[in-house]
Amino acid sequence: MDTESIDEVLRTTRSVRRRLDFEREVPPEVIEECIEIATQAPTGLNRESWRFLIITDPKKKAAIARLYRAAFEAFANPREGAGSSAQRALVERLHEMPALILVCSLGNPPGSSNAMNVGFYGSVLPAAWSLMLALRARGIGATWTTVLLVHERESAELLGIPEGVTQTVLLPIGYTRDAVLRPANRRGADEVSYWNQWGRRRDEN
Ligand SMILES: Cc1cc2nc3c(=O)[nH]c(=O)nc-3n(C[C@H](O)[C@H](O)[C@H](O)COP(=O)(O)O)c2cc1C
Structure with a gap:
């Protein structure tokens, strides 16, 4: 196993909202290949309850983008950093994304x-994350977004999603362009891990 490349993908799968080639199609076969990989994720009771709705129709993308904008504007609280410039950039260009993948x-x-x-969620979200990783490994950027869920009913109507199906994340995707993706500045493992008892660090054992 090529640990170095695998670790590189795991470390550098960032949200990519702006540095994308909006003109370049992501081939359907490539999307399907990534979904094949994603569905190797764990699934409760082996049910494979995930479904992936890929939206490439410009009219539908535009309608989703309108819902996303309305949800974002209702939801974003600039004081809490929810309306960062990158997040706003995604609102502006969502309709131009080569594809939107709604994981249900x-x-x-x-x-x-x-x-x-x-x-329930643990049976679908690991697959969504594997999908982002598989896309990243092929030079395709994405962002994990959930704000559309504010208008879940309206997006269900638009996309013909029946009752009894739950929407989770929306991944707007496109080939990256000039994106330098680096590991994020996260807390160290020693800061977020406890050993044998809540609050106890490894060296306190
Ligand atoms: C549960 C969840 C919901 C998120 N929802 C949105 C969203 O609706 N819109 C958006 O632009 N980013 C969204 N993000 C992306 C985060 O803003 C992003 O992961 C975070 O800022 C860290 O940046 P990174 O992904 O580049 O490491 C969401 C992330 C998570 C985990």
Whole structure:
């Protein structure tokens, strides 16, 4: 296994909103190939409840972009940094993205028990993340977005998504252009890990 390349993909899969080639189509076969890889992710009870809705029709992309903008404007709180310039740039150009991938799950979130909720979302979101990684490995950038869910009902109507199907993340995708993707500045493993007891660092054992 080429650990170095795999680690590179894992470390540098960033949100790419601006440095994209908006003119270049992402071939459908490439999208399908990435979905084949993504569906190797774990799936509760082996149910494979994930579904991927790929939107390339310009009219539908424009309609989704309008919903996304309305949701973003209702949701974004600049004081909390929710309206960063990169996030706004995505709002401006969502309709120009070569493709939008809406990751859905059959069923509805159970809502009451943590175990059931974790099972529900945990059966689809790992595949969505694998999809982002597989795209990244092919030079295709994406962003993990959820703001559209504010208008989930309207997007379901637009896309013909039936009752009993839950939308999760929307990945706007395109080939990267001049994007230098580096590891993010995250807390170290020692800061976010405890050993044997909550709050206890490894060297305190
Ligand atoms: C649950 C979740 C929801 C997110 N929703 C949005 C979104 O609606 N729009 C957006 O532009 N970015 C969204 N992001 C992307 C984050 O802003 C981004 O991951 C974060 O700023 C870190 O940057 P990086 O992905 O480049 O490491 C979301 C990320 C997560 C994990």
